[in-house]
Amino acid sequence: MADGMINGFSGLFESLTDASCEADAILRLQSGVQGLGFDRVMFAVIPQPKVSLSDVYMRSNYPTRWREQYDRDNLRAADPTVEHCFKASSPFIWMPQSFQGDQQHALYEEASSHGLKAGVTLPIHGSSGEIGMLTCVRDQAPGNGFINDLHQQLGQLTLLRDLAFDTMRPYMHAPPPSQEVPALTARELDCLQWMAAGKTAWEIGRILSISEAGVNFHIGNLRTKFGVSRRNDVVIKAIRFGLITLPG
Structure with missing residues (x-):
């Protein structure tokens, strides 16, 4: 068990630290999350203190329709994972009972309808005041199997969060690429x-x-x-x- 865990940590470390650019790092992060049994991932960080939530640096492979609805209906205001990450460092487990009150229950039901049913949000608190999260979600109804898997994977997920933050930090503050975007057919x-x-x-x-x-x-x-x-x-x-x- 210990050898397997060490090998897993080593693989995650080498994969992210060897990324050649931002997009490569995002693909490697997604692959690492999928290797741990999750379907979707969102990495989101407010890169500087006292800036608007609209300035968040976010990369995810969440369904586009869900992201559009989330932004359009300002579901962030009811999202307990956002509030949690501003005041806590412990993981937030995605389960129906983790969402309290009518608004949060409605948020969970909508997210579930888009395949975001069970998962974990790991808060990010950077040394320069950055605040954010790494969220990994499954399209699977939560149950004992999910909880058992999460207990075994939490160490690797925590490492993955820290590696992702260190790897992505330069890109959070980087200016947009100067190369002109080519016109494609x-x-x-x-x-x-x-x-x-x-x-x-x-x-x-x-x-x-x-x-x-x-x-x-x-x-x-x-x-x-x-x-x-x-x-x-x-x-x-x-x-x-x-x-x-x-x-x-």
Whole structure:
């Protein structure tokens, strides 16, 4: 058991600390969270004290429709995880009984309908006044199995939170990339999204009803437009520019 835990810590450390850029770190964080049995992750930090919540640095692979509803309806005001992270350092466990009162119950029901049913929020309190959270969520009704898993994984999740904060800190204060965002065709965007989902050129061709050669042609154009030579670098740059969403 101890050896397995040490190996797990080592793998998480090496994965995040070896990230080549912000988008690469985000993908590695997502992979680490999924390796611990969670479906979704949100990393959110207010990078400086006394700034607006609207200035939060946030990266997640939550469903887009849920994020839009959350922002549109200002559900943050009823979100107990936000209040918890401002006043506590202990984990907040996502279970129905963790949400108190009508507003919080309604929030949990809405989140559950989007596949956010059970999980844990780990508060972040940085040495320079940063406040935030790492939230890892499953699309699974909470029960004894979830609690047992969480007891075993909490150490690795805490390490992952600290590593993610150290890795992402430079990007929280970094200016936006100076490179101009390339203009892409609709077909190139389609290819990008399926590349981010891990599909091969042959699989993308089947999905889009075009030839594999046609897919490779579009990928070649993408490499040229992004100024990179590797397929993975195309995906990383596209995520960084906000052209596609994280696979989830």
